[in-house]
Amino acid sequence: MVHCYKQGGLNIVLDTFSGSIHIVDDAAYDIVEGFESKTREELIKELSIKYADDPEVTEPELNECYDQICELKEAGKLFAEDTFAPMAGVLKERTSNVVKALCLHVAHTCNLNCSYCFASQGRYDGERAIMSFETGKRALDFLIENSGTRHNLEVDFFGGEPLMNWDVVKQLVAYARSVEKEKNKNFRFTLTTNGMLIDDDVIDFANREMSNVVLSLDGRKEVHDRFRVDYAGNGSWDRIVPKFQKLVESRGGKNYYMRGTFTHHNPDFLKDIQTMLDLGFDELSMEPVVCDPKDASALTEDDLKIVMEQYEQLAELMIKRREEGRPFTFYHYMIDLSGGPCIYKRISGCGSGTEYMAVTPWGDLYPCHQFVGDEKFKLGDIWNGIDNHAVQDQFKQCNVYAHPECNDCWAKLYCSGGCAANAYHATGSITGVYDSGCRLFRKRMECAIYLEAKRRLGGE
Secondary structure, eight states: OEEEEEETTEEEEEETTTOOEEEEOHHHHHHHHHTTTSOHHHHHHHHHHHTTTOTTOOHHHHHHHHHHHHHHHHTTSSSOOOOOGGGHHHHHHHHTTOOOEEEEEEEEOOSOOOTTOTTTTTTTTSOOEEOOHHHHHHHHHHHHHTSTTOOEEEEEEEESOGGGGHHHHHHHHHHHHHHHHHHTOEEEEEEEEOSTTOOHHHHHHHHHHEEEEEEEOOSSHHHHHHHOBOTTSOBOHHHHHHHHHHHHHHTTTOSEEEEEEEOTTOSOTHHHHHHHHHTTOOEEEEEEOOOOTTSTTSOOHHHHHHHHHHHHHHHHHHHHHHHTTOOOEEGGGOOOTTTOSOHHHHHHTTOBTTTEEEEOTTOEEESSGGGTTOGGGOOEETTTEEOOHHHHHHHHTOSGGGOGGGTTOTTHHHHTTOOHHHHHHHHSSTTSOOHHHHHHHHHHHHHHHHHHHHHHHTTO
C-alpha cells in the first residue's frame, strides 16, 4: 500500500508496510501513482504526452525511472506486502497479562468547572471522592504484582485535579521509591494538573520525582477562560500562567508539555499555539475536543477544514522557527522514521485494558481514564484482580486489524487503530472508527512526515 501526497513543494511517497519514505520529482510521483492501475506501456505513453514540453523529461528517462521503481518494489521499499496481519493477535496475547502502567485517579473532584470536560468536572458521573493512601498503596502493589519481569513501570497521577490530594501523591511516591530496589522496578511518574494549586512545594517535588508534568492551558486568554472557569464562573488564565511559567523555568524547559483543547470556538488553534510560544512555552500539544456531536463545543465539518489548514500552517511555523534557532515541539508531530515504535506497538496501540488501566479512588479498575464511570467496562479491582474477563478479552483483541475500516488506510501502522475510547463514544464499539478523528490524525501524520523530510533535506 502506497500513499502519495504533496506538501510545501515536496512530492512525498509513503510505503505503508515497509515504512519507507521517498521524496521524488513530478514524473516519478506520477509513475508511482499509476504503477498498479496501468501497464508500463500505458503509463509511459500517457506521461510522455503530459511532459512533452519539458525537455528534462524524455521517454528514455521515464523508462529509467520506471525501472528504478521496479527495483524499489523488488527491494521491499515500495508496494511492500503486508506481513504483519498474522502477528496481531499473537503479539498482544504474549503480553496481555503484564501490566506496565496505571492511571491513578487520586481525586474525583476538581476546582475548575470546565463545561467540555469528558470527566464531568472530575466526578466521572459519580460522587466526588479522593483516594486514600491505603488504596493508592494497594494500587502500586497491584502494579508490581502484575508487571512480571518488566523493570520500568509508569504511573500517572490524574483526576479531577490531583493536586487536591497532594499529600497522598507524595506519600505514594515515597512508598514506590522505598520498594523499587527490593522489587527490581523503576517507577516513572507523571502529574497532570490544571495548575490552580501549584506552589513551591509542588514545583520542588515535581522536579525531583515527576518524569513529566502535563499542564492544561488552552492558549489565548479569551479561549482558555471561555471553558476553564472556577465554580464562580471566573476564568483561570491569569492565575495559572505565572505558575506554569515558574514551574517550566525551574525544570529547565524540559520534561513537561502544555496540553490544550481546541473546540468549535477556536478551530484556528494556531493562534493559541502562538500565545503559548509568546509565554515562553515550547513543548506543546493541542487536542481536538471529543464530545457529543450535538454539543456546542463539537467540531463541525467547516471547522475540520480550518483545522486541516492550521496543521499545515503549524508545520511551516515550526520550520521557520527551527531555521531561526527557536525550535519548539508539537506532540502530535513527534515522529521517528528510522527507529520508531516496534511492530507490536504499531499493531496493538496503547494497551488499554491489558497493559494499561485506570484506578478509581476506591480501587476499581477500568481499561483507561475515558471509560471510568461506565460500569459495563469495570474490569475488577485492585484488591481481587480482574474478574470481568469478557470485557478484557475484547481489549485483548483490540488491534489495528480488528478494525475492518482500517484495512485500506495508509496510516494504520502509525495510529495502531486509534483510541478505543474515542471509537466507543463515537460508534458504540471499541473496534469502531471515529471518522473525524481519523481524518485529523492522517493530516497530522502527513505534516509530521513532511517536517521530518524537510529537516533531512536541510541537512539537520
